[in-house]
Amino acid sequence: MNDALSSGMYVHVRKMLHHMPAPDVAFLLESTPAKSRAVLWQLIDPEFHGDVLEELSEDVRNGIIRQMVPEKLADALEDMDTDDLAELLRGLPDTIFQ
Numbered sequence: 679m680n681d682a683l684s685s686g687m688y689v690h691v692r693k694m695l696h697h698m699p700a701p702d703v704a705f706l707l708e709s710t711p712a713k714s715r716a717v718l719w720q721l722i723d724p725e726f727h728g729d730v731l732e733e734l735s736e737d738v739r740n741g742i743i744r745q746m747v748p749e750k751l752a753d754a755l756e757d758m759d760t761d762d763l764a765e766l767l768r769g770l771p772d773t774i775f776q
């Protein structure tokens with residue numbers, strides 16, 4: 679996957695991501711170098727963002743959330759279970775809310 683990403687095969691990567699469950703996508707994001715993580719995140723179907731955010735480690739999740747525009751973040755979180763959303767929000771750094 680990282681080879682395809684570094685080769686610019688974005689359509690191929692997007693198709694592969696579309697068929698992967700959220701925990702696998704989260705694992706892939708966490709094992710991707712930080713420089714490539716933002717590109718990989720953009721290739722994930724936005725309707726799947728909330729599911730993937732739930733599965734990520736706090737550090738990786740916070741890094742991705744910092745890069746998201748507020749509207750996209752709101753869209754990603756809107757279908758999230760209330761308990762999961764509360765847990766995710768508690769883990770965010772205060773700077774996100776400023």
